[in-house]
Amino acid sequence: MALNAGGLALVVGLTSIAYGSLDMARPSLSEISLGVAELPPATSGPGSQYVYQRLQTPDRTAIYTSDGTLVATMTDGARTGHIIGPPRTFEEPRFTKAKVHTDVYVHLAPKVWRAGAEQEQWFVDWLEKTRTEKPRDVLETAFQYTYGASPEKDSSGQQIAGDAAFGPLSDTDPDGRAENSDFYDYLGVSWTFPDKREKPAAAHILSLDCSGFVRMVYGYRMGFPLLGTNTKGPGLPRRAYAIAAFGPGVQLMENRGTRPRELDRLFPGDMLFFNAGPVQGANIEHMGIYLGVDDRGHHRFISSRSQANGPTMGDLAGESILDGTGYWALRMRTARRV
Template sequence: MAHRRGFRGRTALILTTVTGVLAGAGALALALRDNTQPDPAAQPQVVAQPSATTTDGLSFRRLQDPPRTEVVGQDGKPVAVLTDGSRTVQLAGPRRTFAEPRFTNAKIKSGWWVRLAPAEWTADGAEQDWFRPWLRDALADRSPDVLAVAMEYTYGANPQKKNGLQIAGDAAFGPLSEIDPDGRAENSDFYDYLGVSWKFSDGKKEQPSATHLRSLDCSGFLRMVYGYRLGYPLRGTNTPGVGLPRRAYAMAEFGPGAQLMPNTGKRAKGLDRLLPGDLLFFNAGPVQGTNIEHSGMYMGVDDRGHHRFISSRTTANGPTFGDLGGESILDGTGYWAVRLRTARRI
């Protein structure tokens, strides 16, 4: 589900007649975007500053709440955080600035990079054969990480293709809908954005919807970033098992990884437990309680001191960490802040 208030789309509706199924999908996708080129000043920005980190002289310390291992460098500063039951690893690297000037003046400046380890972390993980070689390579890796990949679907992001298939670029939330209370249809998963059929490891088979081409709803956005782009296993259903389920409520209730805060049906506490890349789950329905209708990803503390997240929703017609129709922050008394219920580190 998406937030209802404010402007419902980024763009004006363009009506174009095109023959053929794929051409028709392209025309409907155009209806979700401007009829002018995005202003370069409004395009998402990721600016990195150079630095170097090695694995020489590392030490390890165990921390709790949640149980995790912190890898510390010779200068006493953490260079990696690995959480029990999770493959998500936060790594020290060059500081970057994330900006989305179309929808907010806030910027996120962070030295954390987020990547997936080949296995879920355990308390004795530092003794496993795979760990040190992987950590050495991960600390030196400057290819797009979880946070950078997420930004590749925000407003004005340039299209990227691999083997002729567009795998990234400005994503809509979904097509206009007269029956959906938020004004745009949900059910836009990663394979809809790509326009390809998909068979999941749990046996579920899916076909893309032509009207949802280049669209990602809230959970579809997370599945695109973590699953299709970075290789985290995905499920085709909303049942327990290996991989990330389809819907936000299933991810929150029995999804993989470590739960960072319990869902009590009230505003979640413990924002200090969050690290960039964590999945967030919100009650966005008319009835307040434990129900989960929206999901997002924690990006970090912005330059105003607020805990900021990114999610795909109707107000910006796609992924955003901006403030259109409600600030994308977890502290304070805003719409999303009071509706945060739980979080996971997958």
């Protein structure tokens, strides 16, 4: 570990996550993307220590302390909670000079949010526990699978994190990697879904394709329900196109078959979907996780990609940004918050 910007830096392989002071003249990501406005009067009830404000597009509730400090944002129809915490920095210097500074932590609430849930005891208890105990969130978990990330095992000795490949060399593309590496392939264990039972493929152990990476982070690690097939149901389907079309949560913009212009709707942790196929249009062949605005002013994401051979926020074989005229920017189609 080393000091970075006046704080503590946690180094995961060749990826650095730094916690500490930032340039206070720079607006925080919470001020930029989560919205700050005039607050309503305080309410009474279980959550009366906070002040709540309703916002739109998408419909959501912003939660403040009585002095106007933003604490969290909860989106209607989604379990994702955006909790404000100590500033930190995500970077992957081997593959990009860009850094993402953020004070937003992405956690899953035990229930889907709806307007008025701030007065329910489950939410008050969950918010307090999350703010106090500070469990590992979606973004930090995602970086546990980037290049050079150190292996991590659970109490049974099962490796649950560490540098992930995209997949074995492809039999059909001499320069590419094979898909079909789900989280259970990475783990090397059989898995029973509500709709299917699967066994790991030996060649895919410690590998995650694009949707497998997202399912590992949100499903296996964070506890969101998972499906084994590409059907609509109470969980994340297997493939990117199915998650985009009828997965759980809130679709943040319509898939019109062209790049969306509503990037200001995105919060860290949102699932992003791309047309990475040879024919342009509304088809979805790739997905990733939104990180936020980087220190160069670009909307940056992390995804597991064949040419990068695993999860990366870097710019190998295409910049990992949504604005501009790069490969991925032109191919983004929609986004979803689970």
